[in-house]
Amino acid sequence: MLKNEVLKILLSNNIHVSGQDISESLGVSRTAVWKAISTLKKEGYNIESVNNKGYLLLAKSDILNQVEIEQNINSYKLSNAPQIIYLDEVDSTNNYARLMAEKINSDFLVVADKQTLGKGRMGRSWSSPAGVGIFMSLCIKPEMAVEKTSMITLVTAVSLCDAIEELYPINATIKWPNDIVINSKKISGILTEMSSDMDGIKYIISGMGINVNNKEFPDDIKDMASSLLLETGILADRSKLIAAVIYHFYKNMNIFLKTGDMSGLKENYENHLVNIGKDVKILDPKGIYQGVALGIDETGALLVNAEGKIKRIISGEVSV
Numbered sequence: 403m404l405k406n407e408v409l410k411i412l413l414s415n416n417i418h419v420s421g422q423d424i425s426e427s428l429g430v431s432r433t434a435v436w437k438a439i440s441t442l443k444k445e446g447y448n449i450e451s452v453n454n455k456g457y458l459l460l461a462k463s464d465i466l467n468q469v470e471i472e473q474n475i476n477s478y479k480l481s482n483a484p485q486i487i488y489l490d491e492v493d494s495t496n497n498y499a500r501l502m503a504e505k506i507n508s509d510f511l512v513v514a515d516k517q518t519l520g521k522g523r524m525g526r527s528w529s530s531p532a533g534v535g536i537f538m539s540l541c542i543k544p545e546m547a548v549e550k551t552s553m554i555t556l557v558t559a560v561s562l563c564d565a566i567e568e569l570y571p572i573n574a575t576i577k578w579p580n581d582i583v584i585n586s587k588k589i590s591g592i593l594t595e596m597s598s599d600m601d602g603i604k605y606i607i608s609g610m611g612i613n614v615n616n617k618e619f620p621d622d623i624k625d626m627a628s629s630l631l632l633e634t635g636i637l638a639d640r641s642k643l644i645a646a647v648i649y650h651f652y653k654n655m656n657i658f659l660k661t662g663d664m665s666g667l668k669e670n671y672e673n674h675l676v677n678i679g680k681d682v683k684i685l686d687p688k689g690i691y692q693g694v695a696l697g698i699d700e701t702g703a704l705l706v707n708a709e710g711k712i713k714r715i716i717s718g719e720v721s722v
């Protein structure tokens with residue numbers, strides 16, 4: 403798309419670039435360049451046009467698109483960066499990733515500005531309005547046993563905390579297994595889905611929803627949910643946060659793959675675990691336990707001291 407090519411030129415120059423130079427380097431007419439600039443301005447880019455000098459991109463605002471996401475991810479110089487698929491709107495990035503997983507052999511990331519049918523865990527929905535959040539699904543194809551899939555959710559949770567703490571002066575915490583909580587309010591959730599056959603895992607989709615620049619929430623979740631903007635006062639560039647999450651995910655995934663379990667990430671995970679040392683109630687499919695959370699073991703199970711007995715919790719919900 404010409405608009406994207408023009409944007410790449412503006413992003414890589416901090417002096418004015420003439421319409422003539424842009425048209426020559428892209429091999430298109432000056433009218434086409436002018437139209438692309440108009441479209442970018444309509445999308446919210448603040449582009450200064452000066453006679454005889456050309457175009458200059460002024461202070462950037464939070465605009466999500468393919469070019470911004472790719473450029474920010476490229477800045478981390480990952481050796482195995484995923485292919486990016488950006489959509490203005492989709493039912494669910496997890497659903498879209500499932501469709502694409504059969505067609506794309508490498509890792510890829512589906513990002514949407516808005517979801518019309520965002521899915522949460524346990525059949526719940528995920529509020530996904532346009533312009534303020536991050537809704538993305540990373541599809542990976544690791545060679546590992548099917549039973550280890552749930553640990554990828556924990557790897558993702560640690561990575562979300564690492565990324566938030568890289569960009570914001572705030573501590574992000576994890577409510578076991580994978581809710582990201584700040585000041586007792588949920589900021590981010592993870593929905594991991596996978597497909598396997600006789601040979602093992604075909605793909606894993608790690609779906610992440612992050613409340614970034616939201617100023618308000620629907621009535622049914624407004625007491626439990628918050629956003630990074632509401633908790634820090636900082637209006638963030640979503641593309642930068644997406645790139646940071648992807649960088650930390652691959653960094654943590656490399657640590658995970660060395661042992662094939664959570665032992666290398668246990669300390670990082672427990673440093674973020676909000677439940678540690680606290681009374682927890684486990685709503686386990688087998689029953690309700692009360693106890694003190696001790697941490698996780700190398701499989702990612704929550705260890706709880708329940709009346710002197712150490713219980714390993716492998717699924718269910720924890721209420722603090």
Ligand code: BTN
Pocket residue numbers: 493494495496497517519520521522523524526528536537538539581590591592593609610611612
């Ligand atoms: C949760 O219930 O905590 C998990 C929420 C996961 C939401 C994300 S948004 C991107 C991806 N697509 C979906 O439909 N769901 C996940």
